[in-house]
Every structure is written in structure tokens, then in C-alpha cells.
Amino acid sequence: MIAGIYLHPWDLFDDGAKVTFDNIVDRAGLNSVTIAATYHGGPPFRGGFFLQHNLRRRFYIPEAGVVYFNPHPEYYRGTRLKPIKSRQLGDYDALDVALKEAKERNVQVFAWIICLRNERLAAENPECAIENIFGVRDPTWLCPNNPNSKEYLLALIEDIVSNYDVSGLELESLNFGSLLPHPRGLAADNLTDALLKMCFCDNCRRAAKNMGYDWETMERDAKEVMRVYMNMEPRVADSITRGRVNTISFIQMVVQMKGLEDFMRFQADTLIQVLSEMRERIGRLGREGSVSMYCDFLLLRRLRELVNYYIVNPTTPEQLIYQASMIRLMVPEAKLQLNINMLPGTRNFSLEMIETARKAHVRFINFYNYGNMHTKDFDEIKVALACAKE
Numbered sequence: 466m467i468a469g470i471y472l473h474p475w476d477l478f479d480d481g482a483k484v485t486f487d488n489i490v491d492r493a494g495l496n497s498v499t500i501a502a503t504y505h506g507g508p509p510f511r512g513g514f515f516l517q518h519n520l521r522r523r524f525y526i527p528e529a530g531v532v533y534f535n536p537h538p539e540y541y542r543g544t545r546l547k548p549i550k551s552r553q554l555g556d557y558d559a560l561d562v563a564l565k566e567a568k569e570r571n572v573q574v575f576a577w578i579i580c581l582r583n584e585r586l587a588a589e590n591p592e593c594a595i596e597n598i599f600g601v602r603d604p605t606w607l608c609p610n611n612p613n614s615k616e617y618l619l620a621l622i623e624d625i626v627s628n629y630d631v632s633g634l635e636l637e638s639l640n641f642g643s644l645l646p647h648p649r650g651l652a653a654d655n656l657t658d659a660l661l662k663m664c665f666c667d668n669c670r671r672a673a674k675n676m677g678y679d680w681e682t683m684e685r686d687a688k689e690v691m692r693v694y695m696n697m698e699p700r701v702a703d704s705i706t707r708g709r710v711n712t713i714s715f716i717q718m719v720v721q722m723k724g725l726e727d728f729m730r731f732q733a734d735t736l737i738q739v740l741s742e743m744r745e746r747i748g749r750l751g752r753e754g755s756v757s758m759y760c761d762f763l764l765l766r767r768l769r770e771l772v773n774y775y776i777v778n779p780t781t782p783e784q785l786i787y788q789a790s791m792i793r794l795m796v797p798e799a800k801l802q803l804n805i806n807m808l809p810g811t812r813n814f815s816l817e818m819i820e821t822a823r824k825a826h827v828r829f830i831n832f833y834n835y836g837n838m839h840t841k842d843f844d845e846i847k848v849a850l851a852c853a854k855e
């Protein structure tokens with residue numbers, strides 16, 4: 466089994482490779498590292514990190530949408546968007562440092578890539594960003610149908626896979642999304658959340674038409690539903706937002722409105738297409754890396770040829786058993802990657818969780834994350850992994 470840890474580049478930079486890997490390999494007994502090659506951050510959308518045991522600092526605010534390796538310019542010659550290097554870490558190539566140290570210790574390295582969430586590139590290049598239902602460009606998220614956004618993402622993957630000997634990629638935020646807080650004044654529920662993550666840009670319109678979708682109906686249905694929420698009586702809007710009204714789910718609307726159903730299918734088709742293009746580029750390079758991804762249940766079956774590890778992040782061992790059963794119902798051969806969160810408030814680490822992972826034939830356990838966990842956690846992880854083995 467692969468047993469690894471998520472590593473933020475600033476922790477490696479601050480602690481140095483030796484201390485970091487001593488903690489990960491010797492103290493926690495782990496055999497892999499998933500290091501952020503790119504990362505999100507920056508106010509106002511994300512706060513800072515409390516660094517429990519960092520040798521240099523206790524608090525760090527990451528920059529929005531930067532990379533933590535030295536990009537090779539030839540890969541971005543034809544792309545309009547270019548990778549932006551971290552200013553705070555300068556020329557430090559975290560991916561290279563991690564790979565060199567890992568090789569000495571026989572540890573695998575996975576590159577963790579934040580895909581379409583990019584508060585820097587989307588804010589500075591609004592024409593490449595998602596155009597939301599109100600016609601506003603989202604400063605936090607790139608549109609996967611925008612050719613410039615897509616080419617940038619493909620170049621980034623090609624650069625990393627060609628120049629760094631990683632065992633695989635973990636793809637985060639490869640979807641339509643938004644980090645903007647819910648608009649003040651608008652009733653909020655799951656349905657409005659889904660509507661606010663749709664893109665209405667010209668590239669999406671063109672792509673949908675090329676795929677044979679009826680864009681006019683898609684746009685009309687989505688906007689009609691939103692109009693009901695926009696015109697909601699104030700006291701009802703208040704009750705909806707407080708969760709005191711049982712509202713209709715997006716899926717319940719989808720089965721009744723063809724335009725919404727098509728929107729859902731079109732967005733899924735887009736993601737499958739982007740992921741297929743990524744795999745094709747990786748394949749052309751003759752590299753055999755794995756791909757790990759959180760998978761929307763709606764896409765599970767379609768991802769079977771494209772994803773190697775389906776990531777799950779259950780809150781309890783019972784939830785892990787349930788998720789594993791449902792995923793395997795859809796994809797019997799699915800390999801699971803269990804993410805174990807060590808943070809206060811969302812911690813789901815226990816000996817029982819590790820034992821359940823073994824029984825559920827989880828292939829990859831990944832602990833989140835090196836910098837934010839307590840040093841005691843390193844010891845507890847080692848003990849839990851050893852106990853579960855017996």
C-alpha cells in the first residue's frame with residue numbers, strides 16, 4: 466500500500482529536505498509524498514495556515530495561483546497564460562528538491578496540481594474565466610472550454626511530466642466552480658450553488674453547440690430557475706438561506722427540465738474531454754504516471770479509463786465502507802485513495818479508520834498535511850500503520 470502525506474512547498478523550504486523527510490519517512494513511517502506543484506491561496510478567498518512545527522514560522526499566507534517549480538518556457542511558447550512563480554519562495558524548485566531527497570530514501574513523489582481554480586490568472590485574465598449566470602467573470606476560476614485556459618493547463622501538465630520524475634499526478638479543481646462567497650442578498654441553497662457554478666461564456670456556448678446540445682434551452686432553463694430565487698419574497702428568501710425550508714435539489718430539477726439536464730451533461734462532457742486530452746498528452750510522452758482525483762459520483766463510470774485512484778475523504782470508518790461499496794458498485798475494479806485529514810475540526814484519523822482502509826482494500830492512504838499536523842501525529846501515524854498491518 467502507498468502511505469503518504471501532502472506537503473506544502475513552504476514547509477519543505479523552511480524545514481529543509483532532511484528534516485522534512487526525516488519526519489515523513491523515519492518518524493511517520495510513510496513511503497510517499499504528494500507535493501503541491503501549483504497552489505491556490507491569498508486573501509480574500511482563503512486564510513492562512515498555522516504551522517504547528519515549522520522551524521521558521523508559525524503562520525503563512527500562500528500566494529494566489531502560483532507554481533512552486535521552475536517552469537520550462539518552451540512549453541508555454543504558444544500559450545497566452547503563463548505560469549507565475551511564487552515570489553515568497555523565489556527560485557526554489559520544491560518539486561526538484563522533493564524528488565532528489567525522495568530518491569535517496571526510496572520514496573515516491575506525486576505532483577499535486579490545482580487545475581482550474583486560479584485566483585491570480587482568472588482575476589488578471591477575466592476573458593479566460595468563468596462567466597457566471599449574472600454575466601460576471603469569476604475572478605477565481607478558469608473556464609475549461611476557454612482555449613487559452615485549456616492550453617495553459619495542458620502545457621503545465623506536459624512540463625511537469627516531461628521534466629520531473631513523478632510517480633503520478635493528483636488533479637484538484639478540474640471542474641466548473643467558483644470560490645466567490647454566495648452573493649449577499651440572494652437566497653442560498655444547493656440549487657443556487659449549482660446554478661452559480663455554471664459558465665455562460667461564448668466558448669461554452671460554442672462547445673455545447675458543437676457537441677449537439679440545445680444551448681438556448683440550457684440557458685433559458687437555468688436562468689428561469691434563478692429568476693424564481695431572485696424574485697423570492699424576503700421572508701422566504703431568509704428562511705431558505707437559514708435552511709428552514711426544504712428546497713428542491715438540483716438533481717430533482719434536472720429530471721424535469723431538459724435544459725438543466727443538458728447543462729449537467731455538457732459540463733460533464735467538457736471535463737471528460739479535458740481529462741482525456743491530458744491523458745493523451747501524458748501518453749504521448751511515454752510516461753506511466755497515475756492520476757488521482759476526487760470524483761463526482763455522477764461521473765464515476767465515465768472516469769474508469771481516465772483515473773487511477775478515486776479519492777475518498779470519509780468522516781468515519783462507516784462512511785468509508787459505504788463509499789467503497791457504492792463506488793465499487795459502479796466501478797468494480799476501482800482503486801481507492803483514502804485521504805485522512807489531521808486538522809482540528811475535520812480530523813478523521815483513528816486506528817479504526819486505518820484498519821477499515823486495509824479491510825476495504827484501499828490502495829493509497831494520504832495524510833493531510835505535513836505542515837499543519839502536530840509532531841505527535843507523525844508518531845501516531847506510524848503506530849496506526851504498524852498495528853493495522855498485523
Ligand SMILES: [Zn+2]
Nearest residue numbers: 608664666669
Ligand atoms: Zn465557459
